[in-house]
Amino acid sequence: MRYVIIGAGAIGGVVGGQLAESGHEVVLVARGAQLAALRETGLRLTTPEGTRPLRLPCAAGPEEVDLRPDDVLLLAVKSQDSVAALDAWSGRPVAGGGTAGEMLPVVCAQNGVENERLALRRFRRVYAMCVYLPAIFIEPGAVSAAGDPMTGVLHLGRYPTGVDATATAIAADLEKSRFAAPVVPDAMRWKYSKLLSNTLNSLGAVCGAPALSAPVGLDLAARTMAEGRAVLAAAGIEAVGEAEHMAARDGLVVQVRMESGAAGAGSSWQSLVRGTGSIEADYLNGEVVLLGALHGVPTPVNEVLQRLANEFARERRAAGSMPVEEVAAAVAAAELAHRDTA
Known part of the structure; x- marks a missing residue:
């Protein structure tokens, strides 16, 4: 072939x-x-x-x-x-x-x-x-x-x-x-599982990878993925669980040992660095938002991350240039708006 x-x-x-x-x-x-x-x-x-x-x-x-x-x-x-x-x-x-x-x-x-x-x-x-x-x-x-x-x-x-x-x-x-x-x-069960982790790409892109290990970043990451799990459950979509991941990949673990200044940088971060003018957030966070709208599950964290990632790409803003506290504030405002319209 x-x-x-x-x-x-x-x-x-x-x-x-x-x-x-x-x-x-x-x-x-x-x-x-x-x-x-x-x-x-x-x-x-x-x-x-x-x-x-x-x-x-x-x-x-x-x-x-x-x-x-x-x-x-x-x-x-x-x-x-x-x-x-x-x-x-x-x-x-x-x-x-x-x-x-x-x-x-x-x-x-x-x-x-x-x-x-x-x-x-x-x-x-x-x-x-x-x-x-x-x-x-x-x-x-x-x-x-x-x-x-x-x-x-x-x-x-x-x-x-x-x-x-x-x-x-x-x-x-x-x-x-x-x-x-x-x-x-x-x-597709594997791809839906990967989708959950890929929802964090936008957070890493706009705040930088180190933000994901800060307390505020860890909280946002957990809430981002929790929204993803909630919409998959509401939609009746099965994703591979962590235990199955570990069992399937036992002995095939990919260890990252090459030194690189961009180590840990996700694909969305790389898109911003290259200044492509577009980003895949509509198909990552946006998928969670879509499923949430279809099945009545609020997704304010993913909505904010989708919006910010698209703004960064469209305006060619520098990758990792937004403090994670600003993202948290935007999420808090979005959550308040959801409660007011519920």
Whole structure:
């Protein structure tokens, strides 16, 4: 199989780079400064073993890739960019007949739980991937992954449920590339669990990672995730619990041992640092807010974090520049407003 990595940032760059290092065909798809750097100097991949340059085929979009029947499309763009990417790729012809949407599998290697639904509107064969991979992408052309001995843990399964030969084959390739890749029939349970922890991305982005360990930050983090658990319960959505996480990952624990000034920085923080102008909060905190609205559960903490993250991205404010006490004050005001309108 050949892997077409749509979105060669932190996750896409690391997964694509290590697949290529283990002998698999890979095409990296990127845009802007990242694409320019990939074309000029290649991908610079850093792991605990060191830094190495990788010269891989790269493209700006589907018009530059001659799709083959053995291609796997791995979608690794941020969720706010999924619709544009899926629309661009689904109608492209595949050698031998048919379109990508009809013929090729697409793997959603992204945060959030909406991407698979979006993909299934356009592709017949959709796979969910829950990504536990400490990776960093700040500088064009350079990605780093801090996990050891495994680079990451990637639970994979057919969407909406099930496993098949394609999922098993992809997992085998990933496991040859220093990833743990359990094939599971309920990959979305893993993704909903990851969603709960990803709701903290916005808090880390606007206040900085150290704020998450301060007393005020710890309280906000606990309340953020409590709202998430409450809306999932109200919606009847099952997520993998902590005990199941630990049992499934026993012996596959990804230890972060590579020194980095951005260690612990989440993907939303990285978006602000790169000044992209957008952030995925609508699909993380926003998912909790949506479920809360649908099922009558107040979600003031996630509402504030969603709003602040979007303001930071839109106004290109510096990552980590808001004191966590200001966020707490905004949350208190939101909670008061909820009580007044209840």
